[in-house]
Amino acid sequence: MFQKIVPLTKDFLSIPSISGDRKEIDKILAIVKRELQEFPFLSFESNGHPSLLYANRNLEKKEFDIILNAHLDIVHGKPEEFIPKEIDGKLYGRGAKDMKAASAVMVLLFKELAKTIPYSLALQIVTDEEPGGLDGTGYQVKQGVKGKFAICGEGTNLVIIHKAKTRMLVKLTTNGKTAHSAYPWKGENAVMNMHKAIANIFQAYPTPQEESEETIVTVTSFTTENNTLNQIPDNCTAYLDIRFVPDEQDSIIPKITSLLPENIIMEIVFKFYSHDTNPENIYLQLLQKEGEKLLGHSLKLGMAHGASDAPFFTEVGCDAIEFGPTGNNHHGEGEWVDIQSLEDYYHILKNFLLSAQDL
């Protein structure tokens, strides 16, 4: 089965399956459906984002022992990033690490094992993890899908991520007063209002220059609807991508609010539930044991900087982790996944799924 992983990954990598691009998303889901045609599945759709749920038994009951969670959407990439390349043991392409290679492993492992393992196993294929996951994993969980343990196959360099900074997206808007820009004293420039607000944010949350375990606020967008060059803009919008550490769950919103001048309107676009799974969890410990057996060294536990779909599970009491192969440059240029680590990943997951029947 392992020799099928790289070809399937390449098929996935060739498709620019940016979340919301329905044509490309349908194309990549068709590959999964073809691969798993012998299994029953449910199709979900929310706000135009389709997702699938496969199981090794009928799907009337939506509670499972173990859920494998894979997202097939990616962030934007240049056209050449959709031509997968193998160089020096690395497989390059947009989504190689995040998380098309791991998805291929999960799909093929499910195909290989689903009929032989006695407990209930589900495979969840979603297509909106990058924009937040509300319409994929979030939606399925709302429809009652849950498990005892879920593994999100994000590229974690074979580290077991049991907790993560929590993601929150904040939209800031402000209004000013337009006027001809030859007469700036007649207007109120909304961009300058926002500039003041952002100054406070930058002061309270300086962008770290190196890896940081602290809460991070990134201004990811700053725009105005004004499209003339001789008008003072009367509106301005900025988005703050916030990654807060689990113990700031309750204090983060008041803190951000206190930094904003009165003329700024703050809207919480979403705030996730925290991901904080106990390292004593028996599934987690089994996975760790199987990993160490195979690799011959200890398997680290860690906190993720980025959010995944895991909090959707923890919110309904389903413990979850992120665990995936080794790679780099996800969301940047030159994304790759290490092919040896894919093989390790395949064996660790396989051994884990097989020995989980004894739990």
Next chain:
Amino acid sequence: MTYTEKHILDHILKLSKKFISVSSTLANPSGLQEVLNIAKKELEGYFAMEEFESNGIPSLLIHNTNKRTKHFKIVLNAHLDVVPGEKKQFKPFEKNGRLYGRGAYDMKAASAVMILVFKQLAKELHYPIALQLVTDEEIGGFDGAEYQLKKGLQTDFVIAGEGGSSFKIQHQARGIAWIKIKIPGIAAHSAYPWLGKNPILQMHEIVSAIKKAFPVPSDPTWKTTVTIVNVETSNVAFNKVPADCSIYADIRYVPKDSDRILDKIKALLPEGVQLEVLQHTNPAYIPTSNKFVKILKKNTEAVLGREALLTGAYASADIRHYTNLGFSGIEFGPIGANHHSDDDEWVDIKSLEDYYHILKNFLLAIN
């Protein structure tokens, strides 16, 4: 010609109202032609009339010579387009000595005066004079005044009856530079900002530096101003450090900053950040010793019975297209307020009559 001086104000108001009733905005191209047709009808049969069109923008040049001259002593420049307004603003009304409506001040009433002065006098004048009627001043004047100049129009002196002057003779106007500041960044997932470089941070610092170097004046000030009109990034993902960010700024600079304004901006930019000039218009400046300016000042003072001030115009009107080519010109119009604002644009009715007499006396004095 056909009417008496006594009734001139009635004619001015009637024609002004006709103009105001037409919503001659960019969004309504048929309104541009319609408003020109009203002017055409007023002047048809008396004068040589040349019609222009560029990129769908119509304009007229009406003059008092029989031969196809291109060089005039005087051009009266009037624009009949207006900035957008609410529906009710296109219903003119008189109240307390003021005429209200979109374009009353900028510059449909002044246009009516120019048309009627021209109609009354042009045949008696011994020099070549032209009346230029355009319909795109509010969006830059490139297909109206500038287009006619490209086609060979020349003049010794031009008066634009622009809104905003209220009988001040505006002999200088600030230059304009529309610039784009391009800031490169390095994209990364926003959970790992240390792997990237957020250009929005640098944008923030640049805006701070601009704000410090060019504080936004709270009152009209004859100073260079820099207005940030837009900030954008091509980033569409909310979980990504953007790879780029651009700032657009509208710079209005006084003539004395001509040589150094762009260097001053460049000096505020960190390395790797690029400055692109999208459009650049030189400032306009006519010395107060200009003989036409002096004659206009004298005649204005005679009619108003007070001193006529010489000032600068904060915004650039069609005059800049003339001064760019080395022709002299000024902005000079009647009294009013609230042009370019959302409501209540008006022009003072008595000032329209004064404006008529000033222009008339000026044109005769040059004879």
